[in-house]
Amino acid sequence: MRYRLFGKHTGLRVSELVLGTGNFGTGWGYGAEPAEARAIFNAYADAGGNFIDTANSYQEGQSEEILGELLAGRRDDFVLATKYTLSCGSKNGILVTGNSRKAMVTSVEASLKRLKTDRIDLYWAHLSDSVTPMEEIVRGFDDLVRSGKILYAGLSDFPAWRVARAATIAELRGTAPIAGLQVEHSLVERSTEHELLPAGDALGLGVVAWSPLGGGMLTGKYRDGEQGRREGFGGNVLQAENSAQRSAILDTVIAVAKEGGVTPGEVAIAWVAAKGSIPIIGPRTLAQLNSNLAATKVNLSPEQLARLDEVSAIPASFPNTVTNAPGTKQRYTGGKVELFDAPAGTVA
Numbered sequence: 480m481r482y483r484l485f486g487k488h489t490g491l492r493v494s495e496l497v498l499g500t501g502n503f504g505t506g507w508g509y510g511a512e513p514a515e516a517r518a519i520f521n522a523y524a525d526a527g528g529n530f531i532d533t534a535n536s537y538q539e540g541q542s543e544e545i546l547g548e549l550l551a552g553r554r555d556d557f558v559l560a561t562k563y564t565l566s567c568g569s570k571n572g573i574l575v576t577g578n579s580r581k582a583m584v585t586s587v588e589a590s591l592k593r594l595k596t597d598r599i600d601l602y603w604a605h606l607s608d609s610v611t612p613m614e615e616i617v618r619g620f621d622d623l624v625r626s627g628k629i630l631y632a633g634l635s636d637f638p639a640w641r642v643a644r645a646a647t648i649a650e651l652r653g654t655a656p657i658a659g660l661q662v663e664h665s666l667v668e669r670s671t672e673h674e675l676l677p678a679g680d681a682l683g684l685g686v687v688a689w690s691p692l693g694g695g696m697l698t699g700k701y702r703d704g705e706q707g708r709r710e711g712f713g714g715n716v717l718q719a720e721n722s723a724q725r726s727a728i729l730d731t732v733i734a735v736a737k738e739g740g741v742t743p744g745e746v747a748i749a750w751v752a753a754k755g756s757i758p759i760i761g762p763r764t765l766a767q768l769n770s771n772l773a774a775t776k777v778n779l780s781p782e783q784l785a786r787l788d789e790v791s792a793i794p795a796s797f798p799n800t801v802t803n804a805p806g807t808k809q810r811y812t813g814g815k816v817e818l819f820d821a822p823a824g825t826v827a
Contacts, residue, residue: 480527480775482755485558487683488656489631493530493558493602495775497687499761500533504541511763513545515761518765520549524556526772532661532687532759533589534605549593554596562635564605564780577712578604578611580619587628602629603661606636611646621654625696633659633685639674643827646682651763657684663686664756666728666747666791667718673796678753681827686755693718696725697732697747724790731790735783741773748774750787 484490488614502509503516510521543561551555563586566576575585583604590599603615620632627720632655634642636799646657659680662671668690679686692698694717695705700719720726729743736743751758762768779787801807808816 480529480772481527482527482651484685485601485631485659486657486685489685489769491558491631491658491685493526493685493757495757496528496748496772497530497532497560497604497757497759497760499689500529500531500542500546500763501537503545504538504676506539506541509516509763510538512542512546515764516545517549519762519768520546522765522768523772524553529556530558530560530757534558534565534603535567535586535593536562536565536605536794539566540589540593543590543593547593550596557595557616558600559594560601560633561594561599562605562624563590564608577608578616580615580622581624583619583811585624590627590787598627599629601631601633601659602720603633603635603659607634607638607641613641614648617645617648618658620657621649622665624655628737631655631662633657634663636663639678642675642678642684643682646684647698654731657682659685659687661689661759663690663782664751664754665691665693665718666732666750667693667725668789669793672793676754676756677825678827681825686756687759688751689761690716690718691748691751691758691760692744693715693747694774696720697729697731698742698744699733702729728787728791735779735787738778738783741777742770744770745774745777746779746787749777749779753779753784774823 480494480496482492482494485493504510505512516711531546533546534545555790563583564576564578567589576581587599587602590763591597623629624632624704634657636643642660649656653822660675664676676686695701696718720729732743732746736746748758748760760771762771794801812819
């Protein structure tokens with residue numbers, strides 16, 4: 480496993496694959512028993528993985544509880560990330576869910592107990608509740624950083640404009656920066672490329688991508704009759720093969736996999752990694768983990784990347800349809816677009 484810095488606002492060194500632990504536990508009626516979770520965790524660690532992602536809501540809190548046991552005696556070997564916002568069991572009411580400071584503080588205390596640790600390395604707001612002001616979220620994160628209960632903060636599944644506002648508030652007020660961004664990104668879910676991924680790049684955020692396999696669709700297993708998340712999670716967090724384009728995407732993934740003597744899942748994960756995000760893998764079995772880890776050895780050629788990009792392409796959205804039009808570029812560069820050396824990265 481190789482390592483990289485997590486964004487431009489930290490010196491945190493994280494592995495090239497994140498271990499997502501939404502399948503640790505059976506609180507949702509589908510997942511890995513503790514013994515299987517331990518085998519997955521140990522194999523990931525043995526491969527050099529050091530970045531763990533969970534949430535208070537995963538498996539009704541069981542994921543954090545299992546991790547608390549697994550981390551005993553080796554807590555400092557891992558970057559531990561968890562989330563708040565969603566309910567953790569039926570007893571969680573309106574005051575301890577959402578993005579409010581109260582929900583944040585209540586949730587972090589409960590997570591610390593389940594995880595059996597004194598701090599969380601990266602604390603995510605799980606998704607936007609659409610009502611809590613970003614000022615409140617940013618200030619809450621800063622208070623938790625100053626108290627030592629979290630080290631870094633990030634936003635998961637937030638719209639790009641709210642991410643940008645949070646990052647700007649933190650920068651101008653000198654509070655703990657927004658360090659990370661978590662989004663869904665795969666060959667069958669590329670809409671995050673319109674605004675979110677450019678925002679993460681321009682703002683210097685560490686970007687992690689969940690569901691790089693499209694909920695398993697990109698492994699091709701559903702074509703073979705397997706059920707997986709179609710039944711286990713009631714079809715949630717699953718990108719179905721429900722269009723001609725998606726069938727063409729999977730056909731291309733399978734073809735590229737055959738060319739390299741690898742599995743379709745390895746190709747799908749390698750494609751996400753090639754786009755700059757850190758893929759989150761979420762295995763339910765040790766066999767799935769081993770297949771996911773093999774993706775780190777896959778080097779897609781420029782020609783293969785181009786084929787995958789082309790078959791999975793999505794229409795541009797406004798304002799990119801205007802600003803990136805060739806005629807528009809000529810007009811805002813005085814007719815010298817071919818002579819203008821633009822910055823390589825995205826500019827905020």
